[in-house]
Amino acid sequence: MRGAANAEDCEARNLAVKRFEDEGDEVLLRFLLQLVQALKFEPYHDSALARFLLCRSLKSKRLGHFLFWHLRSEIAISEHHRARFAVLLEAYLHGCGREMCAELKKQCQVVDNLQLVGNKMQSLLCEQRDIPCDGNSRLQDELRKITLPSNFRMPYDPCVRAGKLKLEKSKVMPSKKKPLWLEFENADPTAARPVKMIFKNGDDLRQDMIILQMFNIMDDLWDAASLDLSLFPYGCLSTGSNMGIIEVVDQATTIASIQKERGAILSALRSGTIKDWLDECCPLPEENIAARMRFLSSLAGYSVATYVLGICDRHNDNIMITENGNVFHIDFGHILGNVKKFMGINRDQHFVLTPDFLNIMGVGVERKTTEYFRKFESLCTDAYRELQKHGGLFVSLFSMMLLAGLPEVTEVDLSYLCESLQPTREGEPEHILEIIKHCKNNNWKVQINFLFHNLVGVGVKPQASTSTSDQQKTSS
Structure with missing residues (x-):
């Protein structure tokens, strides 16, 4: 038998x-x-x-x-x-084959050497929250001691070829694990932009990889249903135990950086900061309308995605926007409903609908519904319905990750996913509309959360919006 x-x-x-x-x-x-x-x-x-x-x-x-x-x-x-x-x-x-082995060997050389530099910078700066004035020069001194190949493929995307490291652009980022911001020449002669990445040493990126994978799958499902939600999954790859590489998205900046540049700490309480920034990036009427539409479609996509996947700890340092209006989220340390609390208070809402975001959709302090906002509600409803049809797929994919040993991907955590996609809600748009209404009426809580993060980061000099800012600012 x-x-x-x-x-x-x-x-x-x-x-x-x-x-x-x-x-x-x-x-x-x-x-x-x-x-x-x-x-x-x-x-x-x-x-x-x-x-x-x-x-x-x-x-x-x-x-x-x-x-x-x-x-x-x-x-x-x-x-x-x-x-x-x-x-x-x-x-x-x-x-x-030899050619593939040689290429992979060069990538391993890059990762292993950057791990040595990352360990050194952590030991030098471990007691300091902010980066000292000589922090970047000390990093550059350490980078001079290692040997990196002059031409190699990026581990997170083998289609991207990096060239010589730009030492003067290298910097240590203001986060607990002291990740390294590195910029390389582009080895592709037809590509004008440099290759930028963040090397993280001390963080397990597999949870981020799962969420970005889910974004890609959601985007595929929505595309098949003729829904353009403008998701923006960037490259992210775990390269070993508690280390990995994150792609830097060019011409993008965090909401926090825009707010700090345009009104210091209290700018988080203003309702026109992001709209003013976007208007300056897209001054022509046609491109401004296109940017608004891209903003509301991507906001709808990420709102539904973060709700379904229970992505928490959403604040202005891990929500980014490109210069053409595409919103996207980064840093997925808390998922499947594992809420991060402050003094016992839940700081998260299902949808991040700040007055700043509503302002771009034409919703002012009087909270009148506009054509843009109705389009946002419609996209959220359609996107949610489509994901419900494939709820079993998402549960199965997370179930297969249970042996990965991730602290927030357990059998108990899967119950959140089952609840957020429960089939009994199929065809009931009121569920999502009620969430939108609740988050819209209570967005002052998100503003306070954003203000709190601005206060915490008061000692950190924000990056200029044209330099991709602190994408993956890697808040611990």
Whole structure:
């Protein structure tokens, strides 16, 4: 009987893998994070899933690139499954070819050297909350001691090639773990913009990776339903135990930076700061209207996404906006309803609808509904309905991450996701409209939260909006 049960189990696993055989590389890339985690559930190192992933990764350099980094990260993190991932990584490197090995070796050289520099800066500045005047020069001195390749692919996106490091642009960011802001020349002669990234040492980025993956999947589902919600998932990759790389989005700035530049700390209480900034970025009537539409569509997309995924600790240092009006969120340390409280008070709301944001949609102090705001409500309703149709997919994907050991991805936490997407609410737009109404009427609480963060960061000099500001300001 035991042999028959094992045979049935093996057959079921083989059938599950066969379901993926006809899928393209882009589909596999979307779910690669979970497929690597699923290897932990296999009874043996040699499995249909392991063979499938190796075979497809050896045929696709892009797929192989990310399989390499996911395996390398798990080897450093997963104590109980380290041997399995090491065997698979060795098998991949034996078959991927010399050119691919050489490229991956250069990326590892970059990561390992930056980890050394990150450790050094943490030891030098660990007792200081703000960065001292000589902090950046000390970082640049440490960077001169290491050797980085002059041409390598970025781990978070192999399509991006970085060149020589711009030492004078390197800086330590004002956060507890002292992440490094680094800028490289672009090795692509047709690309004008430099390559910018943040190297984090001391933070587990896998939770951020999951949320950004969910944003990508949501964007795919909305696109298929002809909904353009303008999500902006940036590159983020865990490269080892508590370290990783985050892409810097160009021509974007945090809401906090705009507020501080235009009225110091109390600007968080003004209702026209962001609109004035956006009007200056897009002065022509046609581009200004397009920026407003992009603003409300992206605000709707992220409002629904953050509600469904229970993303908390939303404040003006982790909400950003591009110069053409695209809102996007960063820093996902609290998810699935794990609320961050201050003195026992919940600082979070489901939707971040500040007077600043409402002002851009034409909703003033009299709170009259405008055409822009009605469009925002309609987009939120349609977006939520579409996600409800695929609620089982999101629950399944998070369930497959349970063995990752993330503190806010547990069986208990999954109950939030089941609640936020419960199918009994399908076809009931009043649910989302009530949330919008509540957040709109209580947005003064968000203003106070924003003011609190401005006060906390009073010693930190804000970046200019044209320099991408503190994207991923990496608030601890």
